[in-house]
Amino acid sequence: MARLYSNKTAAHKHIARITGLIGPCSLIFLFVCLIDFNLSARWTADLENGNYKNPVIFADYSDPDLIRVEDDFYMVSSSFNCMPGIPVLHSRDLVNWQIINHVYEALPLEKYDKPAHGQGSWAPSIRYNNGLFYVYFCTPHDGLFVATAKHPGDKWDLKLIEEVELWEDPCPFWDDDGNAYLVRGKLRADILYIHRMSPEGKRILDNGKIIFHDLVKQPVIEGPKLYKIDGFYYIFAPAGGVQNGWQAVLRSKNIYGPYEERIVLRQGNTNINGPHQGGLVQLKSGEWRFLHFQDRGAYGRVVHMQPVEWRDGWPIIGKESDGDTAGEPVNEDKKPDVGKRYPVVIPQTTDEFDKNILGPQWQWQANPKKEWYSLNENPGSIRLFTVKNHTQNGNLWFVPNLLLQKFPAPDFTATTKVSFVPDRANEKSGIVIMGKEWAFLALTKTADGVDIGMYRGTYFQGEDKTEII
Template sequence: MKNNSSEPVWQGDLENGYYRNPILFGDYSDPDVIRVGDDYYMVASSFNYMPGLPVLHSKDLVNWKVISYVVERLPFPNYDKPEYGKGVWAPSIRFHDGKFWVFFATPDEGIFMSTTTDPYKGWAPLTHVKKTRGWIDPCPFWDDDGNAYLVSAFAKSRIGFKSILHLSRMSPDGTCLLDEGVHIFDGNLNHHTIEGPKMYKRNGYYYIFAPAGGVKTGWQTVLRSKNIYGPYEDRIVMHQGKTNVNGPHQGGWVETQTGEHWFIHFQDRGPYGRIVHLQPMVWVDDWPVIGKDTENCGTGEPVDVYKKPDVGGVFPVQVPETSDDFDKNKLGLQWQWNANPQEKWYSLTERDGFLRLYALNNSNESGLLYHAPNILTQLFQAPEFTASAKLEFSPAQTGDKAGLVILGDEYMYLTIEKTEEGNKVACIYGSPSENGYREEVLESRTAESTTVIFRVDVRNGAVCSFSFSYDGENFVNAGRDFNATAGSWVGAKLGIFAMNTYSDSKGFADFDWVIVGKPGSTGRG
């Protein structure tokens, strides 16, 4: 069977000296970016998905690849089950004193920090900088005089107010805050929902780059002051303007080796999540202007296609991983579990070249897939693609099932399940209901084999169509078209799973491969 997965499903690099936005059509939300020498590093939110807090690397700000995760698991038992919308929020990354530093908050547990000297080789165990609720979006800042600070924001859902930026003194080693801090900017008048602050210093000014106006419709604000505690002047430096890029904001500023200035931010695209854009940036009268200032007013608009950054060289196309042959002894960096992972969920060594997922009970009374922690997920990486998964089903008892899912607030999955009438292939739709969640069997038929290929075609607008095949050649449509939906602060996910609805089982499914390719690709037989 022809495999069309070698060609990226999306790339920002146009390979002619220009790039297009988004540079990443993946849900790397709330991005922050730094340069260290000739290398660029980016971090993003990951919420309840583990391992969490992806670290991406690039040589040219256009081509990126995930290289590690900061958080293997969150050290709280509630994250052993899906805590949708909670977990890792809005990280920041800095390079200081010969080390990489990442700070982030979980909205209910507080502010955390980790460091490393080499982000390829792993991160130190988390330091709990401040135990608190409702403090979010922390960013560290080390001043020229040796003093260290942390700027942060607040989540109204946890603390009762928002639209306030806050500054605390911090120990230079980043392990604790030295005071309760003070409010330094109130955005309630002109910059409602100001959050995600990133602090810098240039030409004697302290700058805070901060998004405001809300995820879907906001703008990028920049504050400046000669005193770190303010008062701060404010200016909108980028907005949607006449473009189709809604809510262009929340990200980081970086300067290239050649002295160019760039800004990375997100755009909320609903079921696709918050995808990543790259904007040129210039300084005018000690104010940044981001994007293209079409009206010559100091407020830019996002660019669609633009000349690639001058980084002193040309580098090959590079994109995040998607497809997986499961031929290594550890999971690829495209994969994240739906909660804190457990070793008993899977094996890459029981059968060489296969991922074995065990049909364990999903640890919730409802038995619904939505509540299962042991779903293995990855981000959408393009507006259109086809994903296929080949599995061999080895059930041990009634209720064992395995399959392929598109997971959001609503979800749909194809599964092969052992029932009292034998193995069935079914298409199931899940959605919120008055009592939490419900599932509806759209279609069910007798399985002709225990080896099956499940496929989902994702078309523009995140319209999904499921099908299955036993030979890799002839596919049978299943269920109906499904409009993928966003989850809690995240885009929809592609996932694979094995589970038992009722109890732990000794059954399992061996996944031979997952192929993510251009629309219409069929993987391998």
């Protein structure tokens, strides 16, 4: 048994990835991850002088999309195999964000009871229409899902509406005449399609039409977001690949095309590679902003915000470059004009385990089970129960009951208090950094007492004990 307590003596407590692990022969595992930050380790985008710095969120919120409804901004991002899935974040100024919900607790398919890395929810889109919030997403081999809610903080109603393979990155659109459409990509195909939908957005009505395919000018085009502005249909879509690509915009007077194309944002002379997939939003003040991700390796896909100007019916995103239609990403800029100042906040990281639910920052590697943990036995702690997992070489990559959260900053410190009461030899409890390469520190019950060891592993090789402290 391992019991993890919040460390209330720390001035600032934030949690990211730690483990409680128990297992003879590395067959039985249990994981929890907690991280403590002091103030200097917090990544705060709000400079509190009227400006902000990028990234606005230094954490892995891949493929962000957003909308504004009155004075509120809502953002969603990919979750892949992590559960609960598709975090919903809220902000009043596009700089200060917090998690308010997830679109689903689990995916209603048995395959997600085990870690299904690279699958699950890809590139969701969020929209508001006729009093309902909609989130659309695809999984690579299951199909097209739609979730609806009266408010983003409510429980979402999730449905699989089209059982198909290889669809990706769907975005709904309701036109002025009430007709509904869905634009999407196809996995590894460099093609954009558009479909008619039923007015309530719950049925696809046709096989779709190809509206863009140009391997020379816009290779690897994906992640389309469809808007109608001043009589033009605009599709914002990244191309060129995650590491070294750019933002393209397609424009047409007819939703079915033909579409003109233009590059509107690229890395240029900056250190912001990509810059990749994102969403456009207009403020009440009339300003426009574009949020997108940048791939930062082990830190994940962090979120940047760029100013947007319009000229001759085309957007220029970021800082304008002389003689180029494409802007460059900014490192710092004026905060959006939302009419007032709002408190500085960041996505949640701390958890005192003093409520009957986990903090919204926590995710498992697969559909969660109630028998994995308890928050009720001792308020202020989480009790983790042993779970038998038949993995080869102790490979954490295939363990479903890993409780994790995203890296919250470039530098941070993880701290937790552990009550470790082992029943037999080889039971372990500790702290893990998890990814394709992973490492953890663990207390291990031995015949002679308890030792402290460091373990490393990879997703293809499994565990290798490298050092006893």
